[in-house]
Amino acid sequence: MDNASFKPAPEWQVSQWFNSDCPLTLGDLRGRIIVLHAFQMLCPGCVQAGIPQAQRIARTFDPAQVAVIGLHTVFEHHDAMAPNTLAAFIHEYRLTFPIGVDRASSSGPIPQTMAAYALQGTPSLILIDHRGRLRKQTLGAEDDMRVGADIALLLGEMR
Amino acid sequence: MDNASFKPAPEWQVSQWFNSDCPLTLGDLRGRIIVLHAFQMLCPGCVQAGIPQAQRIARTFDPAQVAVIGLHTVFEHHDAMAPNTLAAFIHEYRLTFPIGVDRASSSGPIPQTMAAYALQGTPSLILIDHRGRLRKQTLGAEDDMRVGADIALLLGEMR
Amino acid sequence: MDNASFKPAPEWQVSQWFNSDCPLTLGDLRGRIIVLHAFQMLCPGCVQAGIPQAQRIARTFDPAQVAVIGLHTVFEHHDAMAPNTLAAFIHEYRLTFPIGVDRASSSGPIPQTMAAYALQGTPSLILIDHRGRLRKQTLGAEDDMRVGADIALLLGEMR
Amino acid sequence: MDNASFKPAPEWQVSQWFNSDCPLTLGDLRGRIIVLHAFQMLCPGCVQAGIPQAQRIARTFDPAQVAVIGLHTVFEHHDAMAPNTLAAFIHEYRLTFPIGVDRASSSGPIPQTMAAYALQGTPSLILIDHRGRLRKQTLGAEDDMRVGADIALLLGEMR
Numbered sequence: 001m002d003n004a005s006f007k008p009a010p011e012w013q014v015s016q017w018f019n020s021d022c023p024l025t026l027g028d029l030r031g032r033i034i035v036l037h038a039f040q041m042l043c044p045g046c047v048q049a050g051i052p053q054a055q056r057i058a059r060t061f062d063p064a065q066v067a068v069i070g071l072h073t074v075f076e077h078h079d080a081m082a083p084n085t086l087a088a089f090i091h092e093y094r095l096t097f098p099i100g101v102d103r104a105s106s107s108g109p110i111p112q113t114m115a116a117y118a119l120q121g122t123p124s125l126i127l128i129d130h131r132g133r134l135r136k137q138t139l140g141a142e143d144d145m146r147v148g149a150d151i152a153l154l155l156g157e158m159r
Numbered sequence: 160m161d162n163a164s165f166k167p168a169p170e171w172q173v174s175q176w177f178n179s180d181c182p183l184t185l186g187d188l189r190g191r192i193i194v195l196h197a198f199q200m201l202c203p204g205c206v207q208a209g210i211p212q213a214q215r216i217a218r219t220f221d222p223a224q225v226a227v228i229g230l231h232t233v234f235e236h237h238d239a240m241a242p243n244t245l246a247a248f249i250h251e252y253r254l255t256f257p258i259g260v261d262r263a264s265s266s267g268p269i270p271q272t273m274a275a276y277a278l279q280g281t282p283s284l285i286l287i288d289h290r291g292r293l294r295k296q297t298l299g300a301e302d303d304m305r306v307g308a309d310i311a312l313l314l315g316e317m318r
Numbered sequence: 319m320d321n322a323s324f325k326p327a328p329e330w331q332v333s334q335w336f337n338s339d340c341p342l343t344l345g346d347l348r349g350r351i352i353v354l355h356a357f358q359m360l361c362p363g364c365v366q367a368g369i370p371q372a373q374r375i376a377r378t379f380d381p382a383q384v385a386v387i388g389l390h391t392v393f394e395h396h397d398a399m400a401p402n403t404l405a406a407f408i409h410e411y412r413l414t415f416p417i418g419v420d421r422a423s424s425s426g427p428i429p430q431t432m433a434a435y436a437l438q439g440t441p442s443l444i445l446i447d448h449r450g451r452l453r454k455q456t457l458g459a460e461d462d463m464r465v466g467a468d469i470a471l472l473l474g475e476m477r
Numbered sequence: 478m479d480n481a482s483f484k485p486a487p488e489w490q491v492s493q494w495f496n497s498d499c500p501l502t503l504g505d506l507r508g509r510i511i512v513l514h515a516f517q518m519l520c521p522g523c524v525q526a527g528i529p530q531a532q533r534i535a536r537t538f539d540p541a542q543v544a545v546i547g548l549h550t551v552f553e554h555h556d557a558m559a560p561n562t563l564a565a566f567i568h569e570y571r572l573t574f575p576i577g578v579d580r581a582s583s584s585g586p587i588p589q590t591m592a593a594y595a596l597q598g599t600p601s602l603i604l605i606d607h608r609g610r611l612r613k614q615t616l617g618a619e620d621d622m623r624v625g626a627d628i629a630l631l632l633g634e635m636r
Contacts, residue, residue: 042244042251047206060622080247085201088239092201145537148625155626156633219463304378307466314467315474360562360569365524398565403519406557410519 006133009126010116012036012071014100016083018090024069024098026132033066033154034128038073038102038114041081041089043122049141050123051093056144057151058097065158066151070099073114073122078104129154165292168285169275171195171230173259175242177249183228183257185291192225192313195285197232197261197273200240200248202281208300209282210252215303216310217256224317225310229258232273232281237263286310289317324451327444328434330354330389332418334401336408342387342416344450351384351472354444356391356420356432359399359407361440367459368441369411374462375469376415383476384469388417391432391440396422445469448476483610486603487593489513489548491577493560495567501546501575503609510543510631513603515550515579515591518558518566520599526618527600528570533621534628535574542635543628547576550591550599555581604628607635 011026026034037054039046051070058068074081083101090099102111117126120139127136127150136150170185185193196213198205210229217227233240242260249258261270276285279298286295286309295309329344344352355372357364369388376386392399401419408417420429435444438457445454445468454468488503503511514531516523528547535545551558560578567576579588594603597616604613604627613627 042247044252056620056622060620060626077247077251080244085239085244088201088236092236093203143533143537144621145533145625148622149537149629149632152626152629153633156630156636159633215461215463219461219467302374302378303462304374304466307463308378308470308473311467311470312474315471315477318474360565362570395565395569398562403557403562406519406554410554411521 006129006135008132009034009128009134010113012100013103013112013116014071015103016101018087018099018101019096020098020100024100026128029067029069030132031130032064033061033130033151033158034126035066035068035151036071036126036128037068038071038117038119038122038124038126040072040074040076040122041086042077045141046123047093050125051095053125053141053144053147054097055095057147060148061151061155065155068097070095070097071102071113072099073102073111073119073124074104075110075114075122078109127151127154130158165288165294167291168193168287168293169272171259172262172271172275173230174262175260177246177258177260178255179257179259183259185287188226188228189291190289191223192220192289192310192317193285193287194225194227194310195230195287196227197230197276197278197281197283197285199231199233199235199281200245201236204300205282206252209284210254212284212300212303212306213256214254216306219307220310220314224314227256229254229256230261230272231258232261232270232278232283233263234269234273234281237268286313288313324447324453326450327352327446327452328431330418331421331430331434332389333421334419336405336417336419337414338416338418342418344446347385347387348450349448350382351379351448351469351476352444352446353384353386353469354389354446355386356389356435356437356440356442356444358390358392358394358440359404360395363459364441365411368443369413371443371459371462371465372415373413375465378466379469379473383473386415388413388415389420389431390417391420391429391437391442392422393428393432393440396427445472447472483606483612485609486511486605486611487590489577490580490589490593491548492580493578495564495576495578496573497575497577501577503605506544506546507609508607509541510538510607510628510635511603511605512543512545512628513548513605514545515548515594515596515599515601515603517549517551517553517599518563519554522618523600524570527602528572530602530618530621530624531574532572534624537625538628538632542632545574547572547574548579548590549576550579550588550596550601551581552587552591552599555586604631606631 035057102113104111125138129135194216261272284297288294353375357368420431422429443456447453512534579590581588602615606612
């Protein structure tokens, strides 16, 4: 594998943060593996599989090495998933990792970060290496063993 | 068991119906067992256990004998669970049984039907017999075998 | 439903009992619903689904009304599933309901009770009503709600 | 981490192999990560959690890099878990990775490999790196994400 061919991950565009005192950027997290979990709070596959997996990732790995970041990428039912509703969802589901609201587009239903990554839907899991490069992007739920291995392979590159 | 001692189930108070062309009353369903499933769309126990069980009840029993009715009993995060958000939830989770929005109280956070039944939280499962009497009321998830048996015992009384 | 058309359940033929001080017959259990769970200890579907469901039945219903009986119907790998191996299996899986070893046939691999009921494989679940009549016979795992309802419908006939 | 401190994994002592045309040794597998799964066929935790996880490991990783080996470490109910019974178990559970029968001890119930590794029970999972060194040994089921990560961290050392 020619590592030189990996592209820098696009910066996320976030209009509001939860579970973080200040806005976060890719640069702030440089040096760590970033697990970006894109979800919608009314997406059954996110609630049943994606979000619990993101919580398991946050519990399994050392946060000094692996940063789990949620991204609320609303592309349908926009009125139904406004930030005040998301706040109640985060509270009820006891989510503790930082979650950003993907910034709405002025020209269509797809929010800006979702468009920049060309995500096809939710849940999507994105892995960014410690040098800020996009390494993996998956639509739908992958099994825990594969995800754990993929994160650890990136950790191995940090040594 | 002295059946004469069972009390009539209180009428529900509903401000809006989904999955039903017209408002439903207890009287409309007289002659059938009624399974009333009280939930909140942002309650994790409802989404993970209560609502899937209500769907299994609706699939397992003949709707001419057992009517499954959802009741959205919002007692917290009222702004986050408005009817437009519930509509998107019902669409995304593919719920097909009738669902009523429990009518808000003018004097506190507990909606009217929830108060009339003295429900302690969500999810709650309520069984009403074919003569309109309240027969069982449970907070939290019971296992499927017990629930299936309880419904069938009421069916046995109809013969 | 014309109850008169139900046939008496065939008597089981058992060469050895576990979890019972004495041999059991259908007649001994008359007046109760009998849940007969036919299994093989090396059948994955029995271990993963059938046997745990039999244990849930035994926990859910009053043993004075519903008797759960296991039947070890070995029709393949006979040498591998001898009674001493079954004894260890029952110990390890903490099974407490009575279990009979279906009596081997002198003429082929199918044991005698399995043949009398014309069972097609394992796991199989058989329901016998309080009057000793065969009411239901299912190959493979049914869901708990359906099984709980079927047992309760037979209980309703006892009143 | 001072890799020099890891000790060589003890050689296994096997009296019979299944799913392998010839006996296997640690040396035969040098250059690959070895996942050694110690189990007993009548151990519920092995059947429900350990063995399915070993199968997922075998499916998730490239067999040219990760070798999954089963070890039948019978330390109780010896008569009930003889090799002919194990053969039927392997057939029924569709296990395809090589499985060795841990050689019985002449002096007690604990078989020889189990004693050499000082295993405390079943299921146990043992990870051996590509240089034949013992890297991890766990009693009971660990979650898939942790196991996947641990294997991948060893893979990262091979580069």
